[in-house]
Amino acid sequence: MLKQGSTKTSSLGFMGLIPFSVVALLSLVTILPYPFPMIEYYLPYLTLMGVYFWSVEQPDLLPLVAVFSIGVVEDALTGGPLGLSALLLIILRQFAAAQRRFLIEANRQFSWIIFMVLCFLFAAVFWLISSIYLGQWLSFGAVMGRAAMTAFLYPVFDGLFRYLNTALQD
Amino acid sequence: MKLPKGKTFGAHKHPFKVGRKVTAFLFIVLALFLLLIGKSQFSVVESARARLGDFFAPILNILSQPVVAVNTALQWGEDLSVAFNQNITLREENQKLRAEVAEASQYRIDNQRLKQLLKVHESDHRLVATSSVVADSGGSFVRSVLIAAGRNKGVEKGHAVINEMGVVGHVINVGRTSARVLLLTDLNSHIPVKLASTGENVILAGDNSSRPKLLYLPLERRVVAGEKVITSGQGGVFPPNLQVGEVEEIDAEGHIYVKLNARLYGLNYVSVVSYDSALLPEQNQSSQEVGSPKRPDVVAGD
Numbered sequence: 001m002l003k004q005g006s007t008k009t010s011s012l013g014f015m016g017l018i019p020f021s022v023v024a025l026l027s028l029v030t031i032l033p034y035p036f037p038m039i040e041y042y043l044p045y046l047t048l049m050g051v052y053f054w055s056v057e058q059p060d061l062l063p064l065v066a067v068f069s070i071g072v073v074e075d076a077l078t079g080g081p082l083g084l085s086a087l088l089l090i091i092l093r094q095f096a097a098a099q100r101r102f103l104i105e106a107n108r109q110f111s112w113i114i115f116m117v118l119c120f121l122f123a124a125v126f127w128l129i130s131s132i133y134l135g136q137w138l139s140f141g142a143v144m145g146r147a148a149m150t151a152f153l154y155p156v157f158d159g160l161f162r163y164l165n166t167a168l169q170d
Numbered sequence: 171m172k173l174p175k176g177k178t179f180g181a182h183k184h185p186f187k188v189g190r191k192v193t194a195f196l197f198i199v200l201a202l203f204l205l206l207i208g209k210s211q212f213s214v215v216e217s218a219r220a221r222l223g224d225f226f227a228p229i230l231n232i233l234s235q236p237v238v239a240v241n242t243a244l245q246w247g248e249d250l251s252v253a254f255n256q257n258i259t260l261r262e263e264n265q266k267l268r269a270e271v272a273e274a275s276q277y278r279i280d281n282q283r284l285k286q287l288l289k290v291h292e293s294d295h296r297l298v299a300t301s302s303v304v305a306d307s308g309g310s311f312v313r314s315v316l317i318a319a320g321r322n323k324g325v326e327k328g329h330a331v332i333n334e335m336g337v338v339g340h341v342i343n344v345g346r347t348s349a350r351v352l353l354l355t356d357l358n359s360h361i362p363v364k365l366a367s368t369g370e371n372v373i374l375a376g377d378n379s380s381r382p383k384l385l386y387l388p389l390e391r392r393v394v395a396g397e398k399v400i401t402s403g404q405g406g407v408f409p410p411n412l413q414v415g416e417v418e419e420i421d422a423e424g425h426i427y428v429k430l431n432a433r434l435y436g437l438n439y440v441s442v443v444s445y446d447s448a449l450l451p452e453q454n455q456s457s458q459e460v461g462s463p464k465r466p467d468v469v470a471g472d
Contacts, residue, residue, distance in 0.1 A: 033237060033306040033438070034436055035237070035244055035436025037435050064190070072201075076223070077223065077230075079219070079307050079350055080312050081208055082204050083203070083204030084201075084205060086197070086201040090194060090197050090198055091198065129205075133208075134311065138357075139379075
């Protein structure tokens with residue numbers, strides 16, 4: 001049984017912008033100049049977490065155009081291949097939104113496992129396309145490290161997103 | 171979402187769902203199109219990047235303030251932890267340096283006199299701007315940072331970027347209020363350097379690791395760990411004699427790894443410098459004829 005449908009955007013006003021704002025903020029937070037060495041090996045894909053959660057819980061509040069824009073801006077600001085993040089985030093968003101009934105009915109642990117699989121797939125495809133695009137095999141260990149950290153930290157962010165989602169539904 | 175009367179889920183394809191699939195497909199095509207034009211229409215994409223950088227630089231500047239504060243606190247703690255031992259070392263060094271200063275000032279005077287006698291034309295570099303770093307690519311594929319200074323501060327593509335420790339990288343894309351700096355560690359970074367001890371010209375090539383490699387060293391040349399690496403000034407991007415780093419390791423396959431002087435993670439502030447490389451003899455002659463004055467804002471000539 002589906003617990004809660006996607007909340008109607010029109011009834012929420014500015015609150016309806018929360019999912020987009022949160023994901024956009026996470027995207028910007030990812031690219032700040034952190035004072036930690038070798039961060040490319042463990043910096044989590046925060047945008048990925050946000051897109052996955054909100055695509056499952058409130059897909060209407062995180063429309064395709066929003067996901068696309070966030071991906072393009074992230075690529076532009078990081079200097080990476082323009083359009084790559086947008087492409088992969090759109091695919092992830094479509095998958096998560098298509099399976100949302102199934103993912104909502106499943107327990108949190110199962111949803112986390114699905115996220116883990118998607119996260120490693122995302123990282124592997126990101127690595128493959130980037131390597132082809134740049135014409136050189138890039139560090140596979142770095143993307144896997146980031147994917148592992150993302151998967152490991154997801155429950156923490158899931159909790160924060162759920163808190164916001166409850167506030168939206170109240 | 172309410173369904174039209176008389177219809178239920180699963181009975182027919184929902185028109186909005188079909189619409190969403192089409193929209194998703196269009197966005198996927200658009201993203202692929204962006205990837206393709208990023209390769210072929212590089213200048214158009216770079217211009218778009220610069221505009222987005224301009225728009226987001228102030229926002230990132232605000233967001234990075236807590237990170238800057240943490241960075242400063244960590245640096246302060248690090249400094250404090252080594253202050254006692256460093257103080258003893260510095261006192262000893264200070265005594266030695268005092269003796270050397272007198273000797274060095276005499277060398278400097280002699281050097282200037284000899285250069286005047288030989289009419290040596292020296293290249294100049296000047297400080298263009300000092301800026302905060304507002305974003306770091308942080309990714310596994312690109313080593314670059316975004317700074318909050320662009321054409322409005324006189325920054326141009328190709329300008330060298332340094333900090334108090336040494337060379338950081340060079341500007342590859344400039345917007346009105348922001349610029350992207352390719353770090354020395356990036357895969358695409360190849361800069362002309364030389365070994366300080368002998369002046370042999372080599373190339374410092376990034377490979378996305380924290381230690382770039384030295385390339386094109388003469389086969390007979392044997393390098394030892396600890397040799398200083400400085401910019402050679404060739405190529406007209408980096409002024410000569412800027413500190414880059416030192417040879418850290420030579421592996422069994424002969425790869426020479428350089429430990430950079432500048433710490434490239436968590437950069438706070440950097441300086442952009444321009445370099446007026448030595449003119450060709452005929453240009454030099456004409457510039458002397460018109461009596462072009464030396465720029466007043468030149469910060470160093472060596």
